[in-house]
Amino acid sequence: MSIEMPRGLPFSVDTFGPNTTTKRMKRHHFLTHAHKDHTVGISPSNVAFPIYSTSLTISLLLQRHPQLDESLFVRIEIGETVIVDDPDGGFKVTAFDANHCPGAVMFLFEGRFGNILHTGDCRLTRDCIHNLPEKYVGREGKAPKYCLDYIFLDCTFGKSSQRFPTKHSAIRQIINCIWNHYDAPVVYLACDMLGQEEILLEVSRTFGSKIYVDKATNLECFRSLMVIAPEIVSEDPSSRFHIFSGFPRLYERASVKLAEARSKRESEPLIIRPSAQWYVCDDDEDDYCQSVSQIQKQRKVRFNEAVKDEFGVWHVCYSMHSSREELESAMRVLSPRWVVSTVPSCRAMELDYVKKNCFISRFSSDDPFWKLLDIDMEVSSGAVTDTQTVTLSCCLVSDVDFANTKMEPVIEASTIKKQLLSLSPEKNNLPVTLFGRARLSSQVSDQLHERKVVHSACVEKLNLEEVVEYGTKQETVEEASCRSFSSSSPKESCRDLSGELRKLYRSMNAPVPRPLPSLTELMNARKRSRKSFKL
Secondary structure, eight states: OOOOOTOOOOOEEEETTTTSHHHHSSSSOOOOOHHHHHHTTOOOTTTEEEOOEEEHHHHHHHOOOOOOOOOGEEEOOOOOOEEEETTTTOEEEEEEEHHHHTTOOEEEEETTTEEEEESSSSOOOOHTTSOGGHHHHHTTTOOSSSSSSEEEOOOOOOTTTOOOOHHHHHHHHHHHHHHHHHTEEEEEEEEOOOTTTHHHHHHHHHHHHHHHOOOOHHHHHHHHHHHHHHGGOOOOSSSSEEEOSSSHHHHHHHHHHHHHHTTTOOHHOOOOEEOOOHOOOOSSSOOHHHHHHHHHHSOOOSSSSSSTTTTOOOOOOOSSBBBHHHHHHHHHHHHOOOOOOOOTTTTTGGSSSHHOOOOOOOSSSTTTTHTTTTTHHHHHGGGTTOEEEOOOOOBBOOOOOOOGGOOOOOOOOOOOOOOOOOOOOGGGGGOEEEEEEEEHHHHHHHHHHHHHOOOOSSSSSHHHHHHHHHHHHHHHHHHHHHHHOOSSHHHTTTTTTTTTHHHHHHHOOOOOOOOOOOHHHHHHHHHHHOOOOOO
């Protein structure tokens, strides 16, 4: 998946749609890898400027789209740095291995706009991170010498709490599964996706056999393998190892293969699907995911060995994307000032690092951050005071229709009136609890005055004038809220709650509730009765 880069940048990454702002405003285009969801819109009529990418990615793309001319592309290899000339000032671009699929890279942009790392799709292991320039990488609990200003981060599995095995470990699980089923006459590998070639290479090397790919049903996979690893490809169906098409209809085809073997009273074939999706799929994705979720609740999913599902398919957690644990670890090492999710669901906001460190207070009024967002701070600076709370979502995507890509950046500054966004809760919207209407705790109140962030929802367009008008009520709302619920001291208002309960509320950044008068009276009466009983 890909999102539009902010308006203040002269380049785009992985967005080429005919109706995007990229076509109208961006002067330089970059392609991280050859997966289809990142190449939507690339055609001679849509691309007016060269596309920077690796030789392997360009070869795969030209094979898929022979109508494209090679002159449309500029090659940049892993570890190579290119100086790009631009009317607003030249900038430097360096490509680094993304640990995702063959030819996939991360781009490090360095220029007047700051230092930006765009990961594309990636798996940020320790080795992958330490390939970056040493000055941006912290070591042994120490912050890096220079912090990256912004990271556009692949958060595909940012919600998952699962700990993924390494790619090498997952491949060993696949090899072991095949050894354990030595009597399987055919081994079907659901590895037709770009990025699973390492599995096929290791299987071929370990068992000394080539892998059959049916050109009639899987032509694209056949062509890709002929570019990446032609030595392992076989067109002989008698080979023991076959490429098996993945989704859609994976389980329907698997059931047919297994039923056919049973009807002939033959040994069942071995069907292996290397993917992390089965381990992390959400309950609301489809019927299959719902059934898998129920099964996972009934048993502990194992990550150290292959697991067989109710359809007879063996699963191994082979992931080309980072787990949440890996993302958190990478952010602690890189210590970026700002993180933007490159997936539409804004999952960067859920990372602990982002919650604790990505505040607008890090940016001065002359910081390139404002130019990147196309916000004029000369007009906006007067709108922000020390008492205002501003929150900014770490997502800059609006539309996810890849068939008809049309994306707009969320933060769209008006050429007439550019203002910062300031949002705070309405006074009348404070939650009502069992103990009465919630009161702002002193800790929450302090945080309200300390945090300064710009808030925007993931929508296609934002009416800034309405938001700014709403934002002018910020200080009044906060003062009224504090006056309404802070007539007594914090100690007095929380006296009837246990210390542990107050600590729990504040650890969750939740308002400490104030007991109802009737409940307070009841508690006092109970205390009086106890005292009289003792006397």
